[in-house]
Amino acid sequence: MKNIWIALVVFFASCGNSVVEKPSNLIPEDQMVDILYDLSLLDAMKSQSPEKLRNATDADTYIYKKYKIDSLQFAASNRYYASDMKNYRGLYQKVSDRINAELSKLEGLGQNKGRKEKLPEGGTIK
Numbered sequence: 001m002k003n004i005w006i007a008l009v010v011f012f013a014s015c016g017n018s019v020v021e022k023p024s025n026l027i028p029e030d031q032m033v034d035i036l037y038d039l040s041l042l043d044a045m046k047s048q049s050p051e052k053l054r055n056a057t058d059a060d061t062y063i064y065k066k067y068k069i070d071s072l073q074f075a076a077s078n079r080y081y082a083s084d085m086k087n088y089r090g091l092y093q094k095v096s097d098r099i100n101a102e103l104s105k106l107e108g109l110g111q112n113k114g115r116k117e118k119l120p121e122g123g124t125i126k
Contacts, residue, residue, distance in 0.1 A: 026080060
């Protein structure tokens with residue numbers, strides 16, 4: 001939920017006519033996609049099983065440590081990328097594509113697992 005608010009603030013801030021300057025510590029695009037992907041997964045896990053993540057570390061803190069960034073660097077980079085909506089949509093499209101690819105892999109594993117567990121004709125293993 002916190003990420004949605006950040007995205008909305010950035011979106012409305014980017015609607016102005018002022019040009020957002022490139023931050024000196026801009027997070028590279030590929031790393032930004034990784035961060036947004038991880039944040040999406042953590043948000044999904046929180047919404048699906050909040051009781052499992054109740055005692056887990058704060059998702060944002062985890063991301064900052066994992067990528068060796070801080071909240072200001074993330075906010076400035078996110079604001080910069082959001083100032084170009086076409087590029088920002090491209091970032092989120094990469095995140096969506098990655099999630100869908102992982103989902104397809106997991107669905108494939110589930111189908112393969114079902115095949116392995118089937119017993120041969122006769123119902124016994126020899």
